[in-house]
Amino acid sequence: MAIGVFDSGVGGLSVHRTLVERFPKADFIYLADQANTPYGGRPGEEIVDLTRAGCERLFGLGCSLVVLACNTASGIALRRLQQTWLPGYRRELGRPVNVLGIIVPTIEAATGLPWEHEAERRGDKVEKLDILAVFSTPATAASRVYEIEIDKRRQDVAVFSQPCPNLAAMIEQDATRESLAADIAGHVQAIATRIGRLPDRAILGCTHYEIVSDLFRDALTPGTPLIHQPRATADALVRYLERHMEFDPGAGGTRRFLTTGRAGAQSGLVEAFWGSALSFEPA
Numbered sequence: 366m367a368i369g370v371f372d373s374g375v376g377g378l379s380v381h382r383t384l385v386e387r388f389p390k391a392d393f394i395y396l397a398d399q400a401n402t403p404y405g406g407r408p409g410e411e412i413v414d415l416t417r418a419g420c421e422r423l424f425g426l427g428c429s430l431v432v433l434a435c436n437t438a439s440g441i442a443l444r445r446l447q448q449t450w451l452p453g454y455r456r457e458l459g460r461p462v463n464v465l466g467i468i469v470p471t472i473e474a475a476t477g478l479p480w481e482h483e484a485e486r487r488g489d490k491v492e493k494l495d496i497l498a499v500f501s502t503p504a505t506a507a508s509r510v511y512e513i514e515i516d517k518r519r520q521d522v523a524v525f526s527q528p529c530p531n532l533a534a535m536i537e538q539d540a541t542r543e544s545l546a547a548d549i550a551g552h553v554q555a556i557a558t559r560i561g562r563l564p565d566r567a568i569l570g571c572t573h574y575e576i577v578s579d580l581f582r583d584a585l586t587p588g589t590p591l592i593h594q595p596r597a598t599a600d601a602l603v604r605y606l607e608r609h610m611e612f613d614p615g616a617g618g619t620r621r622f623l624t625t626g627r628a629g630a631q632s633g634l635v636e637a638f639w640g641s642a643l644s645f646e647p648a
């Protein structure tokens with residue numbers, strides 16, 4: 366068995382890299398749905414259907430767990446798939462399988478609280494408001510998942526989301542660092558205008574953005590903490606696998622990288638992030 370890692374494209378590699386560091390002996394299969402990337406401007410139903418198709422493919426290749434290394438899929442599709450598709454699919458397959466997202470671990474890391482914790486609404490005066498910016502795809506921003514879930518847990522944290530409509534596609538298309546820096550600076554400026562100042566902390570709420578996290582750091586106030594979504598996801602997976610021995614992550618240390626799009630070498634931008642050459646096989 367293996368752990369599947371799914372994204373619309375190359376963004377999930379940022380999560381994959383940290384998962385592999387944490388589980389060096391496990392077998393991993395990465396699937397990029399590059400035939401359909403980007404997901405972030407698509408209607409919800411399409412995101413659900415594409416995410417289900419990706420998970421089915423990974424389970425069909427022998428994965429026991431699939432990590433949705435994509436905020437858009439985690440925020441829009443995960444609950445629906447867990448409620449309406451997975452129970453019947455498990456019966457059909459006759460073995461335990463599950464799909465995990467990355468938003469819950471990220472919110473746990475951002476709030477410093479376990480997911481089960483919901484704050485008592487006591488109406489206490491908040492002494493100092495912590496302003497947290499979330500940069501994401503339009504679909505994730507429209508879902509307001511970060512605002513809603515963080516607000517349930519921390520009244521002293523105010524979340525501002527900034528949709529970045531073209532950024533994931535620019536990263537997929539190997540845009541120049543200059544054009545990426547200009548796009549990111551525009552989004553940071555836009556959110557600063559809405560807040561009235563720059564944020565205290567930020568979440569790169571689209572896994573593609575981690576590939577250019579240095580450009581976000583350059584555009585934000587120096588030293589602004591960025592919640593590290595890949596680390597939060599890896600920590601959560603460690604805890605999950607300790608509680609759920611029924612999911613076999615494999616022990617061969619194999620790595621496969623598949624794409625529904627154009628197979629072959631990945632872009633210079635991706636390889637610079639990855640630290641070595643990287644080639645995808647056809648899915």
Ligand code: DGL
Pocket residue numbers: 372373374376377402403404405406434435436437438502505533534570571572573
């Ligand atoms: N990497 C993705 C995310 O975290 C999706 C980007 C896209 O396909 O628009 O949301």
